[in-house]
Each structure stands twice: as C-alpha cells, then as structure tokens.
Amino acid sequence: MTAKTTFVTSATLAIMATSAVAEGELNLYSSRHYDTDERLYSDFTDATGITINRIEGKADELIVRMQAEGANSPADILLTVDTSRLERAKDAGVLKSIDSDVLEARIPAYLQDEDNQWFGFSQRARIIFYDKTDVPNPPQTYVDLADPAYKGQVCHRSSTNVYSQTLLSAVIANHGEDAAKGWAKGVVDNFARAPQGGDTDQLRGLVSGECDISISNTYYFARAIRKDVDGLPTDARDNIGWVFPSQNGEGAHMNLSGGGVAANAPNLDNAIAFLEYLASDQAQQYFSAGNDEYPAVPGVGLSASVATLGMFKPDDVDATTVANNVPTAQKIFNEVGWE
Numbered sequence: 001m002t003a004k005t006t007f008v009t010s011a012t013l014a015i016m017a018t019s020a021v022a023e024g025e026l027n028l029y030s031s032r033h034y035d036t037d038e039r040l041y042s043d044f045t046d047a048t049g050i051t052i053n054r055i056e057g058k059a060d061e062l063i064v065r066m067q068a069e070g071a072n073s074p075a076d077i078l079l080t081v082d083t084s085r086l087e088r089a090k091d092a093g094v095l096k097s098i099d100s101d102v103l104e105a106r107i108p109a110y111l112q113d114e115d116n117q118w119f120g121f122s123q124r125a126r127i128i129f130y131d132k133t134d135v136p137n138p139p140q141t142y143v144d145l146a147d148p149a150y151k152g153q154v155c156h157r158s159s160t161n162v163y164s165q166t167l168l169s170a171v172i173a174n175h176g177e178d179a180a181k182g183w184a185k186g187v188v189d190n191f192a193r194a195p196q197g198g199d200t201d202q203l204r205g206l207v208s209g210e211c212d213i214s215i216s217n218t219y220y221f222a223r224a225i226r227k228d229v230d231g232l233p234t235d236a237r238d239n240i241g242w243v244f245p246s247q248n249g250e251g252a253h254m255n256l257s258g259g260g261v262a263a264n265a266p267n268l269d270n271a272i273a274f275l276e277y278l279a280s281d282q283a284q285q286y287f288s289a290g291n292d293e294y295p296a297v298p299g300v301g302l303s304a305s306v307a308t309l310g311m312f313k314p315d316d317v318d319a320t321t322v323a324n325n326v327p328t329a330q331k332i333f334n335e336v337g338w339e
Contacts, residue, residue, distance in 0.1 A: 026052050026270045029066065030079040031059040032257060036290030043286075044277050050270050059085040066094040071264050076271040079259035082162040084169075086118040086258055087323030095260040098272055106279040106297050110316045111256060118260035120319065121278045122287035123294040124217035125252045125312065126167055128243040129203060134212045141246045142171060142253070145213070146186025154187060155202050155211035158195040159333035163217065167253050168332060169325035173317045174250045177328060185336040195339050204231040206240055217255055218309050222292035226305040244312035251315040257293065 028041075033056065041052045057065070059080040066073050066089075078089055089095050095117040103112070103119055111120035128145070130138040135153070139145050145154060157164050172180040192211045197204075199220040205211035221242065224232040244252045259278070261271045277283055284295035289303040332338075 024050055024267055024270055026050050026267055026274055027074045027076045028052055028054045028079065028274075029062045029075045029077065029262070030054060030056050031062055031081060031085075032056075032079050034291050036286075039286055039290060040278070040283055043282065044274060047277070048270075048273065050273070052274075060088070063089050063092050063094055066262060067092055069264075073262060073264050074266060075262040076265040076267045077259055077274055078262060079257075081255070081257045082166060083120075083256050083258075083319040083323040084162050084166055084326045086113070086256070086260065087320065087326075089260065090115070090117045094263050096263045096265070098261050098275075100272055100276060102276040103279055108296070108298065108316075110318050111258075111296050112319070113260070114318075114320050118258050119275060119279075120256035120258040120296045121275075121284070122257045122291070123254045123296055123314070124219045124257075125244060125254055125294065125309075125314065126163060126215060126217050127252055128213060128245055129206060129216055129221065130213045130241050130243070131206050131209075131211075132239050132241040135241075138241065138243050139213065139245070140243060141249060142167070143175070143183060143246075145215075146183045146190065148186075148189070150190045150213060152190065152192055153212035154190040155192050155205040155214040156187065156195055157198065157202065157215075159330065159338040163199070163255055164195075164333070164338075165326050165329050166255060166322055167215070168329035169322045170250075170253045170315060170317055172325045172328055172332075173321050174315070177332070180329075181332045181336065184332050184338055188336050188338050200229065200231070203240065207232060207236040218294070218306070219292040222303075222305040222309055225308050226292060226303075242309065244310070246315070247313050250317065251313040254294075254314050256296070256319060257287075258296075 045052055066075050080086060097116045107119050128139055168180060168184060171183055199216040202214035202216045203221060205214055223229060224237055265271045279297055281300055284297045284300040287293045288295055288306050292305050
C-alpha cells in the first residue's frame with residue numbers, strides 16, 4: 001500500500017482533543033473516488049501523526065478482498081457509498097461493532113447500523129428535477145412520479161443501480177410492498193426513454209429535451225452550480241427546477257456515504273479515531289465544500305453550492321431497514337419490467 005495524502009494543513013480537531021491517539025498507521029479501503037477527499041486524509045494525518053495507507057476499488061471488490069484476506073487482512077476501515085453496500089459488508093462479516101461515545105452523540109441513530117458496525121458520514125438527497133418550461137406542476141412526492149399525467153416525461157437510472165434500489169426500498173418501507181410494486185409499474189409506464197446512464201445523464205436529459213422530469217442525487221446538480229459540468233451549461237441549467245419530495249409526508253430519500261471498522265483491524269484505536277474525526281465539524285464541512293454533499297451531523301454549515309439547493313425534511317426511515325429491503329426491491333423491478 002502507498003500513502004496518497006498530499007495536502008498538509010494546520011487543522012485543529014477539537015472533537016479529538018479528549019482522545020489519546022498514538023502515532024502510527026491506518027489502512028483504509030475506500031470506494032469513494034473523489035480527489036477532494038485528499039483533504040480529509042491529510043487533515044487527519046496532520047492532527048494525529050497517523051499515516052493513512054489507502055487502497056481504492058469498487059465496493060464489492062473490496063468486500064470480497066477483505067473476505068479473502070480473512071484474519072490476515074490489513075484493512076482497518078472500509079469506506080463506501082450507499083446503505084446497501086454497507087449492509088452487504090456487514091453481512092459478509094468484514095466489519096465489527098465498536099463503542100464510541102463521540103459517534104453515538106454526533107451521528108443520528110437512523111444513520112447508523114443498529115449494531116454499530118457502520119455509520120453514515122455524508123448524505124445526498126435523491127430528489128426530483130424538472131424542466132420549468134414544460135412542467136408547470138411538477139410532482140411533489142415520489143408517489144406522484146407514477147401519475148399518468150406525467151406519461152412519457154420521466155427519466156431514471158436502471159434497476160441495477162444502487163440508487164434506484166435503495167429508493168424503491170425506502171418506498172417499500174414507507175408504503176408497503178404492494179403499493180411499492182404499483183408505484184414502480186406506474187413509473188415504468190411514464191418513462192420517456194429506457195433507463196440509462198448515471199445521475200448527471202438524467203440531468204442532461206432535461207437539457208437535451210429527452211426528459212421533462214428526472215431523478216438525481218443533489219450533489220450532481222450542486223457540483224454543476226459550483227463548477228462547469230459537461231452538458232449542463234449555465235443558461236440551460238437555469239431552466240431546471242427541483243423539488244424535495246414528500247415534505248408533507250415521509251420526507252426526501254437520502255443516500256448515505258459511510259464506513260465502518262474492519263473485523264480484523266490491526267490498528268483498532270486509530271480506526272475508531274478516524275471515524276470520530278469524520279464526524280467532526282471540520283470533516284463534515286469538507287464533505288459539503290469538497291464534494292457538494294449534505295453533512296450527516298445536524299447543524300453543520302453547508303457549502304454555497306449545497307445551500308443553493310436549500311434545506312428540507314429528510315426521510316428518517318432506518319437505513320438498515322432500507323438496506324434489508326433491497327432484494328425485495330430488485331424482485332419488484334424484475335416483475336414490472338424496469339430495465
């Protein structure tokens with residue numbers, strides 16, 4: 001493993017001031033692929049003297065690797081995106097329960113595993129975007145997306161994408177399996193095109209005119225506010241409106257980015273210290289400023305790009321429940337023909 005920490009700052013992490021953290025190493029397995037995360041790692045090293053050795057890859061590949069390494073795995077931390085993958089790591093036996101008063105106090109209960117094997121550290125709301133010219137009355141809830149009034153207007157990602165799976169999983173948790181199946185069938189009937197591409201492609205569909213309504217995580221649009229994104233020019237972006245769904249009901253669905261301590265972590269104390277650092281105000285603000293995400297810790301300030309989208313009521317359905325509903329969601333997708 002090679003250290004990839006490149007920035008050095010004079011960070012002061014008050015949240016860690018009460019912890020006795022020894023210098024040493026931390027072996028981080030991460031499927032987060034954002035260059036801006038370099039600042040998170042360098043600030044931690046600057047504050048603690050702990051060197052971060054990093055291996056990056058796709059979440060499932062890292063989980064399989066940790067399983068294969070077994071008791072000899074050098075991994076201390078697994079970082080990944082989406083509750084389904086975090087729960088998959090737990091089910092695979094590659095994470096362990098930890099005790100941390102800091103994490104219990106900082107991270108809301110619904111954003112952490114019931115056995116304290118993983119914790120959410122940043123959030124992306126999955127919301128409705130629409131063409132303001134063509135859609136005078138946009139959907140106000142996820143249920144509305146299945147309204148025949150929007151036939152031929154909706155673009156969405158494929159059923160194999162984890163964002164699609166966890167959204168339907170949340171619909172199951174909030175409305176029941178039968179209602180969720182009816183909803184999924186209604187959305188399929190309203191598709192403007194076959195499911196394709198990533199979240200940015202759903203937004204580009206609004207610009208190209210292929211779609212009038214699309215679903216995307218907030219940080220993709222917030223990124224386009226902060227900097228140039230191919231296919232989302234400023235003049236076209238100004239015609240895109242957004243709705244945080246279900247504000248009079250369950251609230252907007254959230255996707256998590258989170259992590260946990262590896263089952264056989266050789267540097268256990270350093271691993272716990274790192275997760276506690278990710279819950280600090282400084283790290284939480286950087287999730288927002290560096291990658292346009294919403295902090296997991298309540299009350300932490302937002303970056304300008306995220307603040308432009310605004311505050312909202314999030315769906316506080318238990319993240320573990322959502323993750324456990326994924327197999328049922330995939331069955332429903334298959335039954336209704338959601339490609």
